[in-house]
Amino acid sequence: MNLQTFHRTSIFRRFGQTMVLLMVAPLATSRGFAADPPAPPAAGTDVLVFNNGDQLTGKLLRSMAGSVVFHSDMAGDVTVPWDKVKELRTPQQFAVLEKGVKPSRKTPDALVPQGTLTIADQSVQVHTDSGGTTPAIPVKNIDFLIDDATFQSKIKTEPGFFHGWNGTGTFGATIVQATQNTYTFNGAINLVRAIPDVSWLTPRNKTTADFSASYGKITDPSYIQPATVGPPPTPATFVPENTVKTSIYHADAERDEYVSDRVYYLGAVAFDHNFSQSLDLQQIYGGGVGWTIIKQPQQTLDLKALVQYERQSFINALPGEDQNLIGSTFSAAYVRHLPKGLLFSQQVAYIPAWNNLHAYSVNELNTFSIPAYKRLSVTLGTLDSYLNNPAIALPPTKRNSFQFTAGVTYAFK
Structure with a gap:
């Protein structure tokens, strides 16, 4: 070759x-x-198996509202309806809350099964630490699956007073410098502390505190009124600077103690100042009952009735105008969560006095928040207050005061 x-x-x-x-x-x-x-999968890893055989590995976080919340390193937090789940394997311990069960510290353990889980064929079995196994619970009968560490911390721990506060802060301003100088500022702080701070436990107490203020000033500069030759002649006249001021603020605090999931008794204080109505300070100290008549994820409605002591002090009051009153507050507070993060809230209060039927007032507060960026939102609000017994003043004081505010709101936890 x-x-x-x-x-x-x-x-x-x-x-x-x-x-x-x-x-x-x-x-x-x-x-x-x-x-x-x-x-x-690595030891300790949870496995979520879909009906079509696909799998996710990661960690079961919780179950609520008929869905499973599962964390995967690849996909992040994923919410999956129960009817899409074939099997779920987890070595974690969970508390199982069936529909209608709102646990508290006094709830028997038998009503809240706790342990490791076997989840398959649209049912859940709980394997307790004592070695027992509960009968299969259909997933359609389950309100929540809560990991055991979270369940124990929320149900057995009473957090300190400075723990668990949430709220918002709002600020807006208008400044004009021209022939007339105009300054307008408005702001509000709203704080709330609900214990416990989860929806799957029976509420124990709630503390709220609110402060809002609106201040404005318009200044006309001083000037010389020129002399005239008449007839009759007038000399030059000095006209001093003139200032018109508005000042309105409101502050209140309330403590609710729940006797059931929707009914509570409460104590409240409130302070109001309205320069436009010659009201120097109105103080209210009272107590009463409240009822959450609507309690849904999208909306809530609370009705309250209080008996109270009320003190009204007026600016430059004439004898007999300041009032010491025994009265009540009947109020409603409505909150509505709208699509795309929009939020609407409304508060209406009627405040009669029983020892002076002429001395009553009505307040209505509306706010509408539009999400802007992360925790920032744009808030529009109106405050309409009616005082039936304002002090006598010149110019005559109007009984009704209305203000519209706009500002930027920051939500904090």
Whole structure:
């Protein structure tokens, strides 16, 4: 065999070997010879199996509102309806809350099964620490699955007073410098502390504190009124600077102690100042009852009735205008969560006095918040207050005061 024939033979041999490899490789892969089986999930990892056989590995966070919330390192937090879940394997311990069960510190353990879970075929079994296994619970009968650490901390721990506060702060301003100088500022702080701070436990107490203020000033500069030649002639006259001021603020605090999921008794204080109505300070100290008549994820409505002592002090009051009153407050507070993060709230209060039927007032507060960026939102608000017994003043004091505010709101936790 000469050199040229040897080269041709080597080329054909290599070509044949390559073709054999190309034909055998798919067959080997299909029979499992070339591909290694997938590695089993690491110990302690939860596995979520869908009805179509797909799987997610990660950590079961909780279940609520007919869905499972599952965290995957690849997909983040995923919410999956129960009817899409074939099986869920987890070594974690959970508390199972069936529909209608609102646990408290006094709730028997039998009503809240706790332990590791077997979840398959649209049912859940709980394996307790004592070695027992509960009968299968259909997932449609379950309100919440809560990890055991969270459940124990929320139900057994009474947080300190400075723990658990949430709220918002709002600020707006208008400044004009021209022939007239105008300054207008408005702001509000709203704080709330609900214990416990989760919806799956029976509420124990709630503390709220609110402060809002609106201040404005318009200043006309001083000037010289020129002399006139008459008839009759008048000398030059100095006109002093003139200032018109508005000042309105409101502050209140309330403590609610729940006797059931929706009924509570409360204590409240409130302070109001309204320069436009010659009201120097109105103080209210009272107590009463409240009822959450609507309690839904999208909306709530609370009705309250109080008996109270009320003190009214007026600016430059004449004898007998300041009032010491025994009265009541009947109020309603409505909150509505709208699509795309919009929020509407309304508060209406009627405040009669029983020892002076002429001394009553009515207040209505409306706010509408529009999300802007992360925790920032734009808030529009109106405050309409009616005072039936304002002090006598010149110019005559109007009984009704209305203000519209706009500002930027920051939500904090």
